[in-house]
Amino acid sequence: MTPSDAAPRGPATGGGAASDRLLERTVREESARIVAALTRSFGSLDIAEEAVAEAVVEALHEWRTRGVPPNAGAWLTRAARNNAVDRLRRERRYRDKLALLSTDPAEAPLADADIDERIPLLFGCCHPALSPEAQLALTLRAVCGLTTAQIARATLTPESTVAQRIVRAKRKIGAAGIPLRIPDPSERVARLDLVLAVVSVMYSEAHLTPERDAAADRDVAEDALWLAGVVVAALPQEAEAHGLLALLLFHRAREGARAVDGELVLLPDQDRSRWDAAITARAHAALVRAARLRHPGRWQLHAAIAACHSDAATWAETDWLQLLTLYDMLLAYDASPVVRLNRAVALAAVEGPAAALAEIDVLEPRLHDYRLWHAVRAHVLRELGRDVEALAADLSALELTANLAERRIIESRLRR
Structure with missing residues (x-):
């Protein structure tokens, strides 16, 4: 009907x-x-x-x-x-x-008339009882309205697997009686961090589509930005929500320099005049709003790191000591191996490649199957003059990379 x-x-x-x-x-x-x-x-x-x-x-x-x-x-x-x-x-x-059935849902009373209805739905989709993969798939489907095929492309997952995840997640929500509500203040910090992590993954996944050039999946990237803005609008007193929005805006501002004529341009080589000044200003404003709330957290520190890169006129003029300090602060909130890998890049600039390599090698058991661990290690080995080992690391990175633009960058290094 x-x-x-x-x-x-x-x-x-x-x-x-x-x-x-x-x-x-x-x-x-x-x-x-x-x-x-x-x-x-x-x-x-x-x-x-x-x-x-x-x-x-x-x-x-x-x-x-x-x-x-x-x-x-x-x-x-x-x-x-x-x-x-x-x-x-x-x-x-x-x-x-x-x-x-005689009640129009649009006229049904809300528990809190000031809360955007999408936010309780988002918290429900990101409930800790669901697996991270199910949280992401269900959020993309129920909150963003993507089809199963679109979600499969965005997450590099077979369509049948995505469909199964969504069905199982909805069954679990029904069977477990998972409520679609904003959590009580006592549990909101942890639950909000989970919501923000899913939104962050959405934005990252938009840039990892295999068999494509450097252009991101704009629909998924824009949905992630939109969703971050929805969370901020609904929960304006949550500093970390502003922090995530700032982080995504800093990344969005670089898109014009990151993908040029279908080719991926890494941060050290980007033409910074192509960065969107208006979006960068919005990112800085969001970070300032977060700081005024005086509740520091990992998303604000991630955004501060992005701001530090944004403030440098060139890669060579980056304030590496400040970046290393920010990464050290971030470890108190997020000690994940990927954060430690990124910290090693700053460490290489401050203390030299040998110190960075020691930190990178410690991460091998947890990041051996992560393409960027091999790529960063190859760069540091090359700085140390260990070209044969660098070649092997680049070959490993190439084997783990599905995106065409990333593969072309590694292949060009191998040719050189």
């Missing part, structure tokens, strides 16, 4: 490509709200998410043929609600929910 079956339409506008663009924007802005509202009304994330997905398909066909309705968000909400009602009627085990 579509909204045209239940309510008159206003004057239609647009069609074809224009309607598709509006639908894409509407899905991004409204789908998570609708999923959250339907889940609250019908008690099932599975029903809510499938109802919205069906409504999007209906909109794609109807908006192209009949034009865009005056209120696209309301149309999608009504279509999704009708789909949920139809499904509940077909599934007799949900008959006890039929008393709720």
Whole structure:
């Protein structure tokens, strides 16, 4: 059933490509709200998410043929609600929910009218009872509205595996009674960090698409930035939310210099005049807002490290001592092997490649299958004049790299 079956339409506008663009924007802005509202009304994330997905398909066909309705968000909400009602009627085990069907989810009272409905949904998708892989897949599906195929491409995972993760995660949420709510203050810090980590992974995954050039998956990257902004808007007193937004904005500002004519340009070689000054200013402003809240954390320190790179006119003018100090501070919040690997790069600039190599080699048991561990090690070995070992490290990095642009960079080093 579509909204045209239940309510008159206003004057239609647009069609074809224009309607598709509006639908894409509407899905991004409204789908998570609708999923959250339907889940609250019908008690099932599975029903809510499938109802919205069906409504999007209906909109794609109807908006192209009949034009865009005056209120696209309301149309999608009504279509999704009708789909949920139809499904509940077909599934007799949900008959006890039929008393709720006369209530429009858009008009249902919120526990807190000031909270964006997408935030409780996001916390539910990122519940610690779910695996990290399931958290990411479910967030991309339920909150961002990506299809299973899009998620598979973004996460370098077979489509069937993604589908299984989503189904199992939704079943677990239902079976365990995982609530879609913002956690109490006592547990919010840890849970928020998990949410922010998933958003960060979303942004990173957008740059790792295999068999492609250096251009990122802009849809996934923009969704991650959008989601970081949604969290900040809903939880403005959470310093770490501002910190993550600042970090992603610093990275977004570099995109014009990072990918040039399909080729990947590493940070030392980037033309910094191509960095987006306006986005960089937004990143600095977000970091300042985080600092004013006086609750330091790892995302703010990651952002401060990105800001330090941003402040340097050239790679050679980078304040490496400040960077090393920031990494030392970060270890108190995040002592992961990847952070320690990044710290080793700063250590090489301050104390020399020999000191850095000693730190890098300690990480081998945990990072042996990580392409960047081999790539960084190759660079340091080359600085020490150990070219044969550097060649072997670059070959190992090449074997572990699927992205075409990254492979071309390593291959060029091997040729030299």
